Amino acid sequence: xxxxxxxxxxxxxxxxxxxxxxxxxxxxxxxxxxxxxxxxxxxxxxxxxxxxxxxxxxxxxxxxxxxxxxxxxxxxxxxxxxxxxxxxxxxxxxxxxxxxxxxxxxxxxxxxxxxxxxxxxxxxxxxxxxxxxxxxxxxxxxxxxxxxxxxxxxxxxxxxxxxxxxxxxxxxxxxxxxxxxxxxxxxxxxxxxxxxxxxxxxxxxxxxxxxxxxxxxxxxxxxxxxxxxxxxxxxxxxxxxxxxxxxxxxxxxxxxxxxxxxxxxxxxxxxxxxxxxxxxxxxxxxxxxxxxxxxxxxxxxxxxxxxxxxxxxxxxxxx
Numbered sequence: 001x002x003x004x005x006x007x008x009x010x011x012x013x014x015x016x017x018x019x020x021x022x023x024x025x026x027x028x029x030x031x032x033x034x035x036x037x038x039x040x041x042x043x044x045x046x047x048x049x050x051x052x053x054x055x056x057x058x059x060x061x062x063x064x065x066x067x068x069x070x071x072x073x074x075x076x077x078x079x080x081x082x083x084x085x086x087x088x089x090x091x092x093x094x095x096x097x098x099x100x101x102x103x104x105x106x107x108x109x110x111x112x113x114x115x116x117x118x119x120x121x122x123x124x125x126x127x128x129x130x131x132x133x134x135x136x137x138x139x140x141x142x143x144x145x146x147x148x149x150x151x152x153x154x155x156x157x158x159x160x161x162x163x164x165x166x167x168x169x170x171x172x173x174x175x176x177x178x179x180x181x182x183x184x185x186x187x188x189x190x191x192x193x194x195x196x197x198x199x200x201x202x203x204x205x206x207x208x209x210x211x212x213x214x215x216x217x218x219x220x221x222x223x224x225x226x227x228x229x230x231x232x233x234x235x236x237x238x239x240x241x242x243x244x245x246x247x248x249x250x251x252x253x254x255x256x257x258x259x260x261x262x263x264x265x266x267x268x269x270x271x272x273x274x275x276x277x278x279x280x281x282x283x284x285x286x287x288x289x290x291x292x293x294x295x296x297x298x299x300x301x302x303x304x305x306x307x308x309x310x311x312x313x314x315x316x317x318x319x
Contacts (some may be wrong), residue, residue, distance in 0.1 A: 019257055019259030019260050019263065022081070022082055022260050022263070023054050023055070023056045023082065023083060024056075024083075025056065025083060026056050026057040026058070026059055026083075027050075027051075027054070027056060027057070027058045027059065027082075027083050027084070027085060028059055028061055028078075028083065028084045028085065029043055029047055029050075029058050029059065029060050029061065029085045029086075029087065030061050030063050030071040030074060030075055030084065030085065030086045030087070031043045031060060031061065031062050031063070031071065031086075031087050032063060032064055032065075032068035032069075032070065032071035032072065032086070032087075032088065032089070032093060033062065033064050033068075033154065033155075033181070033182030033183065033184065034062050034064045034181055034182040034184055034185060035062055035184060036182070036183075036184025036185070036187075036188070037154065037182045037183035037184040037187075037200075037203075037204050038118075038120065038183060038201055038203030038204045038206075038284055038285070038286055039087055039089075039182075039183075039248055040060075040062060040182075040184065041203070041284050042087070042117060042118055042203075042248075042281055042284065042286060043060050043087050044060055045277060045280050045281060045284075046117070046268070046271055046272070046277065047059075047060050049271045049274065049277060050267060050268065050271060053267045053270070053271070054267065058085075064155075064181040064182055065181060066101065067092060067093075067097055067100075067101050067155045067156045067157040067158060067179075068088065068089055068092055068093035068097065068155065068158070069093075069097060069101060069104055069105055069106065071086055071088075071093075072086060072088060072093050072097075072106045072110075072111065073105040073106045074086075075088075075111060075251065075252065075253060076106040076107070076110035076111055076253060076254070077106070077110075077253075078252075078253050079253070080252070080253035080254065080255035080256040080257075081253075081256065081257075081260070082252055082256050082257075082260035082261070082264060084252060084253065085114070085250055085251070085252050085264075086111065086250070086251050086252065087117065087248055087249070087250055088111070088248055088249060088250075088251050089158060089159055089246070089247075089248050090116070090159070090246075090247040090248060090249060090299065090300055090303050091159045091162065091246075091247075091300075091303040091304065091307050092155075092157050092158045092159055092161075092162075093108070094108050094111065094113075094249070094251065094300050095108055095300055095303060095304035095307070096157055096162075096304060096307055096308070096311075097157050099308075100156070100157040101156070101157055108300075109254065110253070110254050111251040111252070111253070111254060112251060112252055112253065112254045112255075112256055112261060112293070113249065113251055113293040113294075113296040113297050113300070114249070114250040114251055114252060114261055114264045114265050114268065114293060114296075115249055115250050115264075115265050115268050115269060115290045115291050115292070115293065115296055116247055116248075116249040116289050116290060116291045116295070116296045116299060117247075117248055117249050117250055117268070117272065117288070117289070117290070118203075118247065118248065118281060118286040118287055118288055118289055119245055119246065119247040119286070119287050119289045120201040120202045120203045120227070120245070120246050120247070120285055120286040120287065121201070121202050121219040121220055121221050121225050121244070121245050121246070122159065122160060122163040122199060122200070122201055122202070122219070122220040122244040122245065122246050123199070123200060123201070123202050123205060123216050123217075123218065123219050123220065123231070124136065124139070124163075124164075124167060124197065124198070124199055124216075124217050124218060124220070125187075125190060125197070125198050125199075125200070125205060125208075125214055125215060125216045125217065126139060126190075126196060126197050126198075126214075126215050126217060127190050127191070127193050127195070127196050127197075127213055127214065127215075128212070128213060128214070128215050129193055129213060130193060130196035131149075131196045131197065133215070133217060134215065134217070135217055135218070135232070135237050135238070136171075136217050136218050136232075136234065136237035136238050136239050137237065137238040139197070139217055140171045140173055140238070140239075143171070143173040143174065143175060144173060147173065147174035147175075148174050148175070148176065149174075149175050149176075149196055149197060150175065150176055150177075150178045150195055150196065150197070151164050151168075151175045151176070151177060151178065151195070151196075151197040151198065151199060152178050152179075152180055152186040152189060152190060152195045152197065152198040152199070152200075153177065153178075153179060153180065153183075153186060153198070153199050153200065154179075154180060154181075154182050154183040154186055154200060154201075154204075155179050155180060155181060155182065156177075156179040158179075159201075159244065159246045159247075159307075160183065160186075160199045160200050160201065160246070161177060161179065161199070162244065162307055162310070162311070162316075163199045163220055163242075163244040163246075164177060164197075164199035165177070165311075165314070165316045166242060166244060166310055166314060166316070167199065167220075167239070167242055169314035169315070169316060170239055170241055170242050170314070171239060175197070178195060183200040183201065183204035184204065186198050186200055186204075187200060187204055187205065187207075187208060187214070190214055191208060191211060191213050191214050193213070201246035201285075201286075202216075202219060202225065202227060202228060202231075202246075202285040202286075203246075203284045203285040203286040205285065206283065206284050206285045216228075216231050217232075217237065218231065218232050218233060218234050218237040218239070218242075219231050219232075219233055219234065220234050220242050220243055220244040220245070221233050221234060221235075221243055221244075221245070222234070222235045222240075222243060223235070224236075227282065227285045227286075227287060228285055247289065247299075247303075249291075249296050249300075250264070250268060252264070261293060262293075265292065265293060268290060269290040272288040272289075272290045273288070273290070
């Protein structure tokens with residue numbers, strides 16, 4: 001018992017000493033999507049004020065691939081000292097990847113929560129030249145008239161992928177999934193006519209608001225969102241029950257000392273409350289939504305429970 005107490009005291013003292021000297025070098029902020037999507041944009045909004053608060057550069061590094069597993073593995077296996085951070089999808093990278101991606105090179109439990117960053121409802125959008133639909137009802141009719149259409153998402157096992165599979169099940173239509181390495185490339189191909197339908201988060205559609213080629217049909221929600229009040233909800237569009245909200249948060253290696261995690265939580269919470277930062281994030285159709293580490297853990301658990309139930313009840317298969 002005495003040895004155990006001494007071990008705990010030593011670890012606590014070492015963690016406190018590490019926190020006092022933190023950070024001692026530039027930080028890496030890994031993003032598991034390529035440039036152009038909402039996750040990347042938000043990361044580049046929050047990294048300069050974080051660097052200013054910490055007194056060290058924060059270098060944004062895009063490492064897409066394998067449904068977020070490439071970046072997550074790097075973060076999980078990095079030195080647990082708070083110098084490697086990951087902006088991660090809540091339901092995918094921090095939850096369901098472990099059951100949907102074979103031979104996953106990390107475990108969600110390898111990553112420690114710092115805070116949730118933002119939330120944003122998922123949407124369905126079409127290329128109007130390929131599918132001239134103006135509502136979910138018209139899209140469903142088009143898919144039933146011409147089945148086996150492809151749909152894009154930001155990646156296999158992503159929240160957007162799940163939202164698309166859930167849509168397919170509820171609507172009773174025949175579609176197949178085409179994964180992209182992020183929402184930016186998916187929206188680019190949707191706009192360019194390489195794919196007819198995309199399921200992404202609302203934030204990734206901000207730069208296409210005035211496009212005549214891209215039509216956002218609905219948000220996956222019971223009610224309209226204040227961030228885009230002109231876009232109908234799924235309920236009013238004829239697909240009740242299609243509800244799905246995206247979110248992503250900031251995490252780091254699990255053995256990172258608690259004082260470092262709590263400092264990062266305080267700094268990031270303050271940053272997300274800054275009027276200029278909040279305004280810029282809202283302009284991307286994302287809403288700042290900081291939490292404590294414990295609150296984010298509980299939120300992750302609730303999302304995984306929800307989507308596991310959806311997958312089971314809808315008999316969703318991942319090919």
